[in-house]
Amino acid sequence: MKLNRRNFILSLVGGIAGIQVTPLPWKLMDDSAIWTQNWPWVPVPPTGEFTSVKSVCSLCPGGCGIKVRKVDNRAVKIEGRTDFPVNPGGICPVGMGGLQLLYDESIRYLGPMKRVGPRGAGVFENISWKEALSILSNRISALRKKGTPEALAIVDGNKNDSTMSALIKRFATAAGTPNYIRMPSMEDTYKMTSYLMTGNSSPMSVDLENANYILSFGCGLLEGWGAPGRVLNAWGLWKERGNKVKIVQIESRASNTASKADKWLAPVPGTEAALALGIANVIINQGLFDTSFIDRHSYGFEDWTSEDGTRHMGFKRLVTDKYSPRQVSKITGLKEGQIVAIAKEFASAKAPVAICGKGKGNNNGSLYEFMAVQALNALVGNINKPGGIFVNNTLPLSNLPDMKLDAIAARGLKTSRIDRAGSKLFPFTESLIDNMSRAINEGDKNTVDTLLVFASNPVFTLPDGGAFKRALNKIPFIVSFSPYRDETSYMADLILPDHVYLEKRDEVVCPTGLQYPLYALSQPVVDPLYNTRHTGDVIIQLAKRSGLQRYFPWSDYEDVLKFRARGLFDSGRGLVTYKNNKPVWQQIKQNRLAASDYSTFNQMWEGLLAGKAWYSLPHTGNVSFSTKSGKFEFASFKMKSVLGTYSKGSLKAMGIGAEGDEIFMPHYEQLRSSANRHDYPLRLIPYEIINLADNFVPSPPFLTKTLFDNQLRKKESFIEINPKTASDYNLQEGDRILVESPAGKAMVRVCLTEEAMPGNLYMPLGLGHTAYDEFLRGKGANPNQIISAEKDPLSGQFVWWDTPVKIRKI
Amino acid sequence: MEKEHDHTRHRYGMVIDLDKCTGCGTCMVACAAENNVSVRPDESDKERSITWMQLYKITNGKEFPESEVCYFPRPCMQCEEDGNGGKHSPCVSVCVATATEIDHETGIVSQIYTRCIGCRYCQAACPYHARFFNWWDTYFPKGKGLERYLSPEVSVRMRGVVEKCTFCHHRYMRAKTKAYAEGRKTLEEGEYITACAEACPAQAITFGDLNNPDHAVSKLIKSPYAFRLLERLNTKPKVYYLSKRDWVRKKADNFLPGEFKPVFKVKG
Amino acid sequence: MESTLIHQEPKRCSTRTFFLWTLPWILILGWGGLSAFLCLWKGLNQTNMSNIFAFALWIVFDLGVIALGAGAFFTGFLTYIIGKKELKSIINAAVIIGFICYSGAMAMLGIDIGQPLRGWFIFWHANIHSMLVEVSFCITCYLSVLTIEFLPIILENKKLEEIRGLRLFGHNLHEAMAIFAATGTFLSFFHQGSLGGMFGVMHARPFAARGGFYIWPWTFFLFVLSAIAAGPCFTILCTKLTEKLTRKKLVPDDAIQSLAKISGWLLSIYMILKIADTLGWIYGILPKAGLRLMDCYKEGPYGIWMLITEIIICGIIPAIILMIPKARKKMPWLITASILNCIGILINRFVFIIVSLAIPVMPFDRFWSYVPTWQEWGVGLAIIAYGIIVFSVSYRYLPVFPKERELNMA
């Protein structure tokens, strides 16, 4: 056949037609479909042996029991444990997303590093652990040799009373620096409250489960307050009991807690103390208080005479004179009737409890306010009783052995703290991190040469308008022990990365707010993935290299844990087995103390290593206080002995406007912002939500699924404004505005909502990261950057709930 | 014929107590973590992000300080019949490739990713927005290491297919395998429970067999406060809700003026 | 060389003019090609479709062109089955328009599904309950039928006719055309219907849901009726536009009038049923779902005006014009009526697709809006460009209008 055009076309057409009757097209069609079912870029999770490891979550001070499902050596899912006393099965969204924090390589430091780029650029170079440790130990040794150990400062975010914080503080003391500074939390304020009114700095212990009337002064019970796994479960229990339990939320915004509470009161922010005292007024005037408690266990209720024979005003007179419902109504903006009704309900409830600590309690509260709330608990006598609060409820852990300090350390420790905590103006406060920032920012010579940052991300989390970050720029050498590439470690010169929580053995001590003492150990669920080291071990190694080994006789951190746990055994009480059909709160109610279920320390320790919890019942019944009077002090002797000698000027410098006996008693101090309210007519209040982490831990990316798109949209976050306020500024939903405070500016979009109190602006905490990776970086604005915190009277801690701002549409 | 097998037939269902629900979102995270749901760098694009379990926020519409919010956790409703006497849920009946089916043993509406062609008809038919299309390839970038937490019990979806809540079907298989290994044919209450129900810290979600009168779910749905979403569309969801608040129940369906009946005074 | 392919040599424009005419359409086709490539390569994230707008612009185009393309099967039905001889002068054009519409729609569907390589699962794993399966089967078969109907027209090309085998084949096909027309009619009836059925069966979407007869909701029948009412008008519009562009008379008036008259009748019947259906929806389906009419139109840009426009302005008015012989004989009136009729059907399809999905069903759900991306417009407009090119090429090289020579003797 001739190959002309016609034949060519014919054979082409014929060929195509021919192929159609062969299996080829069908085979191709099938194969291509199978290919789409097996795309090589879609991961196929390898299978293997399924196991489950019991542990405890340490992402927050909540201490939930978790079990981690594993396939071979991969952790694939975190679940709540039902055989753990804190949280019967459920956990919070952050803990649920924990595996992303473990496995997201781009938010972690994979080994020790030193800075090579400009500070804050996050450019680091890998070094060996040996080199890293010697850089730091040389620096510390040099400071000591120079005789200036106090130029070493430490910022610690580990939980109060934890072994980690004890070890770090010990290191500071051994080295000779007084500048061990803790991150603020509501536990600080609570401890001061306890110290001043009950005499011991015991942790917060509230028997929520047995309470039947919960008067919450801004506690984000559903936002992650206290131990969230436990509080949320308590919430479920309350709702199960229906009308028998009443929850009252006092807050200026319709948070989840406020919305779901049985009653919501919205006083002007910062006037909560006045409200508490107004309630006290009604309780006292109507004779609703617990006379037996007041008579037998309280001091300073009635007018009293001091040793020198002077007459003093008692709490009763203070409250009667100054906090009548009328007066309080004027301060708080609430109706008199509301105050009276709440007071009556509260006082006549079977097991009422008043609690405080704004939001999650990640940050401090207001000291006089906490005292006022505590006074309510005393009025109804619900102290050391089921459904009330428990005082002196500490874990019997062994103290670390005493140290015989060398001359350098002894001299260094005598220098005054850079944050002036404990000094004349801040007599009861343990740490004041903003004072440190201020000292560095305002001082002309550098007082801090080397800063160690542990388990905290102050650049992001402090409500200080960026002051801490500015201070960092002036510190010659910064060391971060963070496992994460967070905002603070970005500023560091040396990174000694810790393991992520699922890779290490650590402890849970008294989950915040839990009503009974509890201790548990977390497991290394997976082997460390990278070249990181347990910070506890690193401190011991560092001590050895810095010539401080005699104070650290332990081989590793676990050894220290074991040392401290001995005290639990020696206390002669406590159990390590827990049956979920016998919740501890029920045992408290029945006051049935079960005998210990171990006879040797090793049995107890093995139980702890296996993921069990050591717990014991709180001390109920006889109320003994370690105050001077041996009673609950409405008028604090401790305060009187310190503040009694102060001049009016000193008191004013402390933010105290009251005079006379009022100073030593819970009372309301009006917020005194230095900003001009005329220029800044609105108030900015940050709020917390449970589905965003806003502390040291970053939010797992899963959490962004749970945010609404009027909280975050693409790179912009939203500010909540009441439609009435918005209309004053002609603002529509979604408009972009510039929020300006004396501390700075932030660009946000408008979310119109009736959940916001008119005149206030509400911004969520946990957004606006500048570090980490694409899941978190550059998403939204961080209110902390523009909060211009004032000082809380008496405690000197942050007032982060009252930033004057103005807004402009852009 | 079908009647004979009735005793082996389950109707797994869920009761969510909205008064207990705190809006914490743990159920959403638990679901995504359990079921290998892809997480993209921008999850604020709510129209395209994948949330088998999704929280809806509702408000009572009143002014401050009378305003209140409530949350509706919304898994797949596992709808049953079409209201015209047919046997299928809105999505199952329309699927072109039989890629989604009702399992008559469990009542679970399944989704077969490798068969789905991505026509999205099922999405159009589902009034609950419980179905999600993979607009992108699943996001587990190389070098990030996030694929290490993926569970082998649930296959990872490719782009171009629809996915949805399966009532954690693999957990049913897991429970059944365990029961068989122990020589049992039936599951105890609580042996098969979904990841969201298990994770809820407020114990707001109860899961069980609606066909079994002993299961808690069967008792809970008898409450006068029990209701379902869009009940009058006759999709017969197997997900029930509880709320004592009238305004919440009223938001669960459309009512003509005067149609909504508040619950008055209930004893017990 | 090119001129040897042209059928009626003297009457076609120069190659250059023809090229310039097609150039913009080719460019649009290129845009569409790029868009399609991106969608296939990177996935449907290239569009603005979403889990709310699971169906969007492309499905509107699809349903729109398929409805308008109904002129093909219906003219075929009238010509070959009913025996309306005068329509022979327009049947070729109708078939080509139909072919364009259906092939375009199929191509677009291939891009619209998330897993095009698994498209054949519709047939392999068919779910007989799914209206979309019915649609797919019918459209696929009908496209084959249209191809067969198109084939003899192609074979009439001057050059191809020279090949004896092809000429005989083409002639035999012509003879069998009645059978294909019948098949086509049957298939088209079902897929037009099942397209309507697709929405009517969504019983949990009160905006779209309808009761009906046996397995078919009323939308099934309404879609058939509206398609055959509007399809002929679209054929008229295409023809008239071609006449305008070529400055020639191509189809005798009797054919046009015949189509217009039939269209008028059908549109009138359709309007009666559509109004009945709408009343049934307003007073039956909506209240049963707890809704009032205005609940469906309270948010977004889709107000009640859509319903008024669809039924009165684009339904009743063109129906009246087309029913009055005097009016439809006046070209401006005819064209106006035809345009309105076509717009009406497009609104109808748009409403069923977009508005159905845009209206939230859960009371606490919210209204979402949707704006197509350039990729979506690209693919959509490419179908129009493709149609214009195919029609132009056909007109140039094939005897699309058999009466053209006769009508332009003078």
Ligand SMILES: Nc1nc2c(c(=O)[nH]1)N[C@H]1C(S)=C(S)[C@@H](COP(=O)(O)OP(=O)(O)OC[C@H]3O[C@@H](n4cnc5c(=O)[nH]c(N)nc54)[C@H](O)[C@@H]3O)O[C@H]1N2
């Ligand atoms: N894409 C896709 N993949 C799948 C599945 C799917 O649905 N889709 N299904 C999965 C499932 S559930 C399964 S079980 C597997 C099945 O996958 P395979 O295990 O591959 O099963 P078959 O292909 O059915 O049979 C295996 C071979 O056994 C041969 N054979 C038959 N009888 C005998 C005999 O007596 N002796 C010997 N020596 N050989 C014999 C057959 O000729 C065939 O070559 O596929 C899995 N893979």
Ligand SMILES: Nc1nc2c(c(=O)[nH]1)N[C@H]1C(S)=C(S)[C@@H](COP(=O)(O)OP(=O)(O)OC[C@H]3O[C@@H](n4cnc5c(=O)[nH]c(N)nc54)[C@H](O)[C@@H]3O)O[C@H]1N2
């Ligand atoms: N003709 C023929 N028959 C066969 C075989 C064959 O090769 N040919 N193979 C045999 C073999 S080897 C096997 S294993 C069996 C398989 O037979 P089946 O076990 O019936 O397998 P499938 O039909 O593929 O899927 C079972 C069910 O699981 C549902 N499903 C799939 N994924 C999910 C999910 O994630 N969640 C939920 N809830 N449901 C899901 C599906 O919708 C379906 O209802 O068939 C057997 N029968």
Ligand code: SF4
């Ligand atoms: S509440 Fe705290 S301890 Fe519990 S899971 Fe969440 S982060 Fe972990």
Ligand code: SF4
């Ligand atoms: S986990 Fe429970 S409490 Fe939290 S949102 Fe889900 S259902 Fe509500």
Ligand code: SF4
């Ligand atoms: S909720 Fe939607 S996806 Fe689930 S069964 Fe019902 S219609 Fe289907």
Ligand code: SF4
């Ligand atoms: S998208 Fe998948 S599951 Fe949904 S109808 Fe189409 S093929 Fe079926």
Ligand code: SF4
């Ligand atoms: S049942 Fe399982 S798949 Fe469904 S929402 Fe809950 S966790 Fe997700």
